[in-house]
Amino acid sequence: MEREFKRIRIAVLASGRGSNLAAIIEAAQSGKLDGEVVVVISNKADAGALNIARQYNIPTLHLSREQFSTEEEFDTAFLRAFEKYQVDIIALAGYMKKLSAKIVRAYKNKILNIHPALLPAFGGKGMYGLKVHQAVLDYGCKVTGVTVHIVDEEYDTGPPVLQECVPVYPEDTPESLAARVLEVEHRLYPQALQLFAEGRIEVQGRKVIVK
């Protein structure tokens, strides 16, 4: 059977620093990812991610709920942007807001998120940034990791696409652990996106089959 190879058009949604965004852009530019980041959207006007996008001449958008009078108008702004840039895949990379059910349904199985732990452990609302790594250390875990998963209507509950373990060492601080996990994130997110580009992903209920 012939595989459908496609240069996927990716929208990245980010609220902060943007190191995963940078890793995705670099993977695309170096040919490791058959795709292109076509728009970067943030709920924060001063997000580092928007600056990174500008450095690469990628269109940026600042969309936050306060700019719109209704939830529907807010959703429409996202959907219009995705249509305008002919987006195939939406990658949440440190995006701190929940997308509405309407958007999740419109892009079913086409929205990904990255989480800096092995879900379902250490995930859910309020579990972000150093809090995740602090919780892993407090629990005394010997391993943690990275999860790239499909986004559903809740926080961090969609089926995993790729997961990778990262060791926890006795001398770790939340910061040292975050740095070790982040290195893996930067490799795993482009890898997961490449599976979509290669048409190798099939979602069967909670199981993401890599063909």
Ligand code: GRF
């Ligand atoms: C990453 O640790 C990611 O797993 C989490 O938020 C962080 C974003 O970092 N969802 P960056 O903005 O990509 O540098």
